[in-house]
Amino acid sequence: MKTNGGSALIKSLELEGVDVIFGLPGGAILPVYDPIIDSPIRHILVRHEQGAGHMAEGYAHVTGRPGVAMVTSGPAATNIVTPLADAYMDSVPLVVITGQVASKAIGTDAFQEVDTVGITRSVTKHNELVTRAEDIPRAIREAFHIATTGRPGPVLVDIPKDIVDPTNPASALDWYWPETVDMPGYNPRMEGDPDLVRAAAELIGTARRPVIYAGGGILKARGAEALTALAELLDLPVVTTLMARGAIPDDHPLCLGMPGMHGNYTAVTAMQESDLLIALGSRFDDRVTGKLDGFAPDAKIIHVDIDPAELGKVRRPDVAITGDARLVIEELIVALKELGAPGNQPDRSEWRSTVSGWQEKHPISYEQSEPGELLKPQYVLEQLRDNTPDDTIVASGVGQHQMWTSQYWKFNHPYTWVNSGGLGTMGFAVPAAIGAKVGRPDKMVWAVDGDGCFQMTAQELVTAAAERIPVKIAILNNAYLGMVRQWQEMFYEERYSEVYLSPDLPDYKMWAEAMGCVGMRVESPEEVLPAIEKANSIDDRPVVIDFRTDAREKVFPMVPSGRTNSEIVIGPGES
Amino acid sequence: MPTSTRRQHILSVLVEDKPGVLARVSSLFARRGYNIHSLAVAPTDDERFSRITAVVDVEKAPLEQIVKQLDKLVNVVQIDELAPGDAVERELLLVTVEAPPETRGQVIELIGVFEGRVVGVGFDEITLVLEGHPQKLDDFAELIANYGVVALQRTGRVALPRIERRSPELSAVADAS
Numbered sequence: 114m115k116t117n118g119g120s121a122l123i124k125s126l127e128l129e130g131v132d133v134i135f136g137l138p139g140g141a142i143l144p145v146y147d148p149i150i151d152s153p154i155r156h157i158l159v160r161h162e163q164g165a166g167h168m169a170e171g172y173a174h175v176t177g178r179p180g181v182a183m184v185t186s187g188p189a190a191t192n193i194v195t196p197l198a199d200a201y202m203d204s205v206p207l208v209v210i211t212g213q214v215a216s217k218a219i220g221t222d223a224f225q226e227v228d229t230v231g232i233t234r235s236v237t238k239h240n241e242l243v244t245r246a247e248d249i250p251r252a253i254r255e256a257f258h259i260a261t262t263g264r265p266g267p268v269l270v271d272i273p274k275d276i277v278d279p280t281n282p283a284s285a286l287d288w289y290w291p292e293t294v295d296m297p298g299y300n301p302r303m304e305g306d307p308d309l310v311r312a313a314a315e316l317i318g319t320a321r322r323p324v325i326y327a328g329g330g331i332l333k334a335r336g337a338e339a340l341t342a343l344a345e346l347l348d349l350p351v352v353t354t355l356m357a358r359g360a361i362p363d364d365h366p367l368c369l370g371m372p373g374m375h376g377n378y379t380a381v382t383a384m385q386e387s388d389l390l391i392a393l394g395s396r397f398d399d400r401v402t403g404k405l406d407g408f409a410p411d412a413k414i415i416h417v418d419i420d421p422a423e424l425g426k427v428r429r430p431d432v433a434i435t436g437d438a439r440l441v442i443e444e445l446i447v448a449l450k451e452l453g454a455p456g457n458q459p460d461r462s463e464w465r466s467t468v469s470g471w472q473e474k475h476p477i478s479y480e481q482s483e484p485g486e487l488l489k490p491q492y493v494l495e496q497l498r499d500n501t502p503d504d505t506i507v508a509s510g511v512g513q514h515q516m517w518t519s520q521y522w523k524f525n526h527p528y529t530w531v532n533s534g535g536l537g538t539m540g541f542a543v544p545a546a547i548g549a550k551v552g553r554p555d556k557m558v559w560a561v562d563g564d565g566c567f568q569m570t571a572q573e574l575v576t577a578a579a580e581r582i583p584v585k586i587a588i589l590n591n592a593y594l595g596m597v598r599q600w601q602e603m604f605y606e607e608r609y610s611e612v613y614l615s616p617d618l619p620d621y622k623m624w625a626e627a628m629g630c631v632g633m634r635v636e637s638p639e640e641v642l643p644a645i646e647k648a649n650s651i652d653d654r655p656v657v658i659d660f661r662t663d664a665r666e667k668v669f670p671m672v673p674s675g676r677t678n679s680e681i682v683i684g685p686g687e688s
Numbered sequence: 689m690p691t692s693t694r695r696q697h698i699l700s701v702l703v704e705d706k707p708g709v710l711a712r713v714s715s716l717f718a719r720r721g722y723n724i725h726s727l728a729v730a731p732t733d734d735e736r737f738s739r740i741t742a743v744v745d746v747e748k749a750p751l752e753q754i755v756k757q758l759d760k761l762v763n764v765v766q767i768d769e770l771a772p773g774d775a776v777e778r779e780l781l782l783v784t785v786e787a788p789p790e791t792r793g794q795v796i797e798l799i800g801v802f803e804g805r806v807v808g809v810g811f812d813e814i815t816l817v818l819e820g821h822p823q824k825l826d827d828f829a830e831l832i833a834n835y836g837v838v839a840l841q842r843t844g845r846v847a848l849p850r851i852e853r854r855s856p857e858l859s860a861v862a863d864a865s
Contacts, residue, residue, distance in 0.1 A: 234712060235719055239762045242707070259762060297736075298704060298765040422756035 118246035118284040119144040119277035122210070123152050125253035128290055131181050133157060133172065133551055135165040139185025141225060142212030144278040157551065157580055162189045164544040164573040166196020170205045171548030174531040175506055175556075177335055179206040179260045180548060186212045187225030190271075191232065195538060198236035200267040202535025203356060204333055206260040207267035208253075215275040216244065216283070229271045238266030246276040247286040258294045263301025264420040265333050301419060305436035305444050313391075313415045313432045314448035317347065318457055320389035320413070322464045325349050326372070326401075329356025329534065330394015330418060336439030337527035340393065341365065343442050347455050350468055352380040354395055356534045359524035369468070370477075373401040374672050375516040378475035378683055381670070383468050384409050385678045392416045394438035397427035398535070407677030417441045477520050478684060479666070487663035488638055490514065490589045494521040496641045497559060497587060501649065504529060506558045508546035510566030511537045513595035516668045518561045529556075540569030546584045547577045557585070557649070564590040564614055564621075571624065577655045578629025585648045586625075586657045591664040592616040599667045616661055625657035634659045696725060697751050698770040698777070698847050701740040704763040705731060712761050713740060722746055722754060726779075726844035737765060741846045774850050780817065780843040781825045782807075786836035787814035795835055802828050813838055 133155045138146040159165040162184045169180025190211045200207040214223045256268040275281045344367045352372040372380040390412045402408040416430035424433040479491040508531040509515040533541040546560035594612040625632030648656040669684030725743040804818030
């Protein structure tokens with residue numbers, strides 16, 4: 114069947130099962146936008162290309178399927194570099210298609226030409242400049258394969274205009290669909306080595322103070338149920354990193370919550386005092402380990418990761434297993450049972466009582482405001498948590514509000530927490546929430562955003578209003594770049610340099626309404642619940658609530674940068 | 689210009705012969721702050737693949753990480769780390785050196801001692817070629833410098849694993865290298 118590159122591209126996306134593309138057209142991608150009109154794929158027209166990328170990420174976080182974004186060449190490609198870097202750091206499966214100037218113009222500094230594959234090389238799992246129309250189906254097939262297998266990640270396909278333009282002979286090709294991929298250098302290992310899995314099972318059988326250190330890889334592997342089964346088999350406590358929140362339900366008695374710089378006392382200290390860390394799909398990020406020299410000094414390490422480069426990168430493991438987290442956990446459960454578990458495990462009652470002692474003594478807490486004082490952000494989060502469905506999807510931006518959300522929300526379901534962990538991308542929340550709602554229209558989606566973050570990508574609410582995507586945004590508006598303010602207060606002698614944003618400029622309620630959303634402003638504790646209930650009842654357009662919160666509030670506990678986790682600073686309410 | 693072999697490792701990297709692969713490999717070194725001491729790239733007997741020989745100047749621990757990161761590149765098919773003792777290494781050196789009539793004989797004699805050749809002669813200059821183990825090239829470069837080097841270019845190292853010595857004949861061949 115004779116076809117052209119543009120039609121072949123759209124047909125390839127259809128065959129990959131794509132149901133939605135987030136994008137914005139322009140000169141170099143125009144020929145591809147024409148066949149979209151006749152395709153069953155839904156296209157969502159964003160207002161800024163960064164929004165397209167984060168929406169695709171939000172979609173991927175909650176569905177497990179790759180998110181797809183398509184934009185034109187030049188500034189569109191540079192605008193989508195941030196979401197690519199974000200997806201690369203957090204292992205989010207993403208396929209981004211960029212238009213490129215016509216083949217003959219490449220290298221001439223033509224209008225809207227940039228070296229897209231050069232610019233994105235270090236923030237993609239793989240990328241390719243396709244030079245012939247006949248390569249398009251193969252390139253798309255490979256892009257989806259690479260994005261979704263092994264350690265997931267973003268893949269970019271850059272396509273010159275002439276090979277997709279039906280009026281150009283260079284775009285002609287005979288249609289085909291490659292059923293298999295031929296990539297001799299790409300063979301991700303899924304199953305764990307049986308000898309190593311057995312060695313891990315034996316090591317667990319010697320540990321008196323073990324902790325499961327669950328990372329985002331558990332969720333990427335769709336391994337939440339397997340994780341819970343492993344923890345329950347041996348009664349092992351589990352910490353869930355920022356990227357793994359929800360991998361085991363927060364209301365599960367074995368779940369200790371989040372470790373790390375702003376983790377809770379028990380999760381941080383249990384890791385620190387453990388004699389065995391079972392690291393599953395986690396990468397010993399510096400925000401988790403604190404100062405590496407003093408991190409979990411007595412712990413032996415079992416490290417399971419799909420990416421062999423993570424094994425030994427930061428901390429030398431005693432047993433290192435390359436493989437898919439879900440499969441390896443299932444293999445580990447079999448091996449443990451073969452060795453006689455749970456009957457053969459050492460007595461860990463002392464460890465359990467120590468851990469539960471910490472939990473009782475050091476719950477996450479804050480000081481409630483007195484009547485007439487400013488609203489506490491933590492109180493807003495408690496009210497949101499308690500007055501939304503249990504399986505609400507929550508997206509966040511980056512900063513104080515992100516940490517409070519992770520601390521105060523109860524994630525009782527996997528794949529309900531959408532956030533930017535590795536890159537720490539301000540402006541992530543609004544577009545990511547929109548993408549999440551597109552992926553799971555059956556679920557309520559709230560974004561918790563900061564006033565600084567909100568101003569970076571708020572224009573995507575125009576996209577949401579126009580496309581009738583009813584997300585709900587809670588801005589914790591403390592008029593500051595809050596986390597920077599906290600560091601300046603604690604480590605720069607309260608010299609607040611360039612962090613004041615003003616609570617009223619812009620007027621968030623009016624801005625929301627101008628974008629086609631319902632806008633509300635909440636200033637006192639008694640207004641919080643009615644506003645949330647009103648927001649929950651609106652399902653035909655986005656809602657934005659501007660919660661005016663206390664700027665003096667800080668995120669605690671905190672392990673100051675460069676310190677060990679033993680030097681965790683607990684909040685004023687706990688001292 | 690001595691090329692110290694201390695802390696050096698030879699990576700022999702088989703890659704798909706596709707555009708941009710060398711940039712992927714070299715930028716991976718650059719972003720992590722590792723220095724590539726020498727780099728040679730050329731097609732292999734299989735038209736699908738090229739082989740990169742990279743001599744890197746790193747300690748053991750980061751080398752393990754660099755090999756693992758290299759292995760993650762989709763176009764990288766295979767990586768072998770060659771210990772200098774277990775590899776056959778070769779490099780080519782071209783040098784144009786000042787050679788007025790009064791010293792020309794000495795220069796020609798020197799290249800003869802090193803079993804190289806004269807490939808170009810001018811009134812006051814002479815161009816020489818020498819192939820061999822990088823250490824031999826180092827030694828020659830040091831000596832020839834005394835005569836006044838006009839220009840010098842080396843290819844960078846290529847290497848293959850030394851073949852197993854299964855018979856006296858093969859053993860003799862290996863020793864000759």
